[in-house]
Amino acid sequence: MxxxxxxxxxxxxxxxxxxxxxxxxxxxxxxxxxxxxxxxxxxxxxxxxxxxxxxxxxxxxxxxxxxxxxxxxxxxxxxxxxxxxxxxxxxxxxxxxxxxxxxxxxxxxxxxxxxxxxxxxxxxxxxxxxxxxxxxxxxxxxxxxxxxxxxxxxxxxxxxxxxxxxxxxxxxxxxxxxxxxxxxxxTQELFQDGESLYYGVNTLSNNMIMCDRKLLKNPNGIFLGTPGSGKSFLAKREITNVYFVTDDDIIICDPEAEYYPLVEELNGQEVYNLRCMVFIGVT
Ligand SMILES: Nc1ncnc2c1ncn2[C@@H]1O[C@H](COP(=O)(O)OP(=O)(O)O)[C@@H](O)[C@H]1O
Ligand SMILES: [Mg+2]
Structure with a gap:
């Protein structure tokens, strides 16, 4: 209106x-x-x-x-x-x-x-x-x-x-x-209230898809795609979204230190624990 x-x-x-x-x-x-x-x-x-x-x-x-x-x-x-x-x-x-x-x-x-x-x-x-x-x-x-x-x-x-x-x-x-x-x-709209995160745009209605995974029956997620299609980009964007919207702990298992710059920007903490794995926690 x-x-x-x-x-x-x-x-x-x-x-x-x-x-x-x-x-x-x-x-x-x-x-x-x-x-x-x-x-x-x-x-x-x-x-x-x-x-x-x-x-x-x-x-x-x-x-x-x-x-x-x-x-x-x-x-x-x-x-x-x-x-x-x-x-x-x-x-x-x-x-x-x-x-x-x-x-x-x-x-x-x-x-x-x-x-x-x-x-x-x-x-x-x-x-x-x-x-x-x-x-x-x-x-x-x-x-x-x-x-x-x-x-x-x-x-x-x-x-x-x-x-x-x-x-x-x-x-x-x-x-x-x-x-x-x-x-x-x-079109099926997905627009949840509360601590919902942005997951893209509905291609038919152009409305935002906002979802709180923790409220779903299965909160797990997996990014699939060809190399260079933007999987890491999507993960980083979601991490940033979680950081700003929720109080949740973010734990990244990152042997290649790909997420290091992001963790640094968000004032995260590195935990070297296993022999070759790096755990980076952002809170
Ligand atoms: N939504 C987007 N907008 C702009 N650039 C993007 C987007 N998604 C990915 N890219 C760019 O595409 C390139 C490959 O993305 P990346 O996340 O590394 O792919 P993958 O992890 O699937 O191999 C990167 O340079 C990234 O910055
Ligand atoms: Mg990648």
Whole structure:
């Protein structure tokens, strides 16, 4: 919300909606939108439809497509062509409507209506246009279209404010599987409180992964990787993190004295104990 308000203070605000044309979506689309460096607010309003009503909608769709099909067949046969020759669009609509009805009736799927809005803010109009141009490219890549919310910018702004109100009446029906492609269903966030340590960034949601290993069922850890991939770097970073965040003792078994500079920086203590091993304790 604070992010939303600070975004609104910028001079140019623009809301667009994503028209989902594809029948099957990829979860990479949202990740690509979120990877844009400029501030972007994505708002998804998802409303579930009563199952009986959903089946009725699917049946109506199917009969509409059948009607279109019959009219087309009448036209083609009157023109003297084979009536089985149908425009590819009608064939696709018909297959999709059949698949939807099948999903709802026999695969325990639910039907959802989704409004997908994107709010962009920028300091200048030019910057705004550039971002929107890039977003249009992303939408197109996933068989969707980014469209301007003409005459509905104010309603769009209220809808993006994550207050739970959807004033935009443009929506797309999706089944459970298609809806589940979008977060928060596909990403599992790990963000523990207390003495949690940083373990990287979630590649899909870009949120930090914060974890306290001591609270897990198995607190042990192991770093695996090819030489030079950054195992030692990760270990040193975690040691430093433990040093600053917790009161735990850090004991390093380090025959090659690779960690010596770090131990020195953190005012650690060396313990020569076994014949060839060096124990370095940092407290
Ligand atoms: N996250 C990172 N950011 C920048 N440099 C890194 C990062 N991880 C590793 N490096 C660099 O890559 C090189 C190899 O890392 P290192 O931890 O020694 O690999 P390993 O122990 O897996 O052989 C080092 O020079 C290190 O500074
Ligand atoms: Mg190493």
């Amino acid at each position: 604070t992010n939303f308000l600070s975004n609104c203070r910028r001079s140019s605000i623009f809301i667009s909606f994503v028209e989902i044309i594809a029948s099957e979506m990829s979860d990479r689309m949202l990740a690509d939108f979120l990877a844009i460096e400029e501030p972007v607010t994505i708002s998804m309003h998802i409303r579930s439809i009563d199952q009986n009503k959903a089946i009725k909608i699917a049946k109506r769709k199917l009969s509409d497509v059948d009607k279109m099909k019959m009219e087309q067949q009448k036209k083609t046969s009157m023109a003297g062509y084979d009536p089985d020759i149908l425009p590819p669009d009608i064939k696709t609509f018909s297959d999709e409507a059949k698949a939807l009805l099948d999903d709802l009736q026999s695969r325990n799927e639910r039907y959802f209506l989704m409004t997908f809005l994107i709010m962009n803010v920028a300091d200048t109009k030019k910057q705004l246009e550039n971002v929107i141009f890039r977003e249009k490219g992303i939408a197109q890549k996933y068989n969707c279209q980014l469209k301007r919310l003409d005459f509905q910018q104010e309603d769009g702004l209220f809808t993006c404010a994550s207050l739970g109100n959807n004033l935009i009446k443009i929506n797309r029906g999706l089944t459970t599987t298609a809806t589940a492609i979008f977060i928060p269903f596909t």
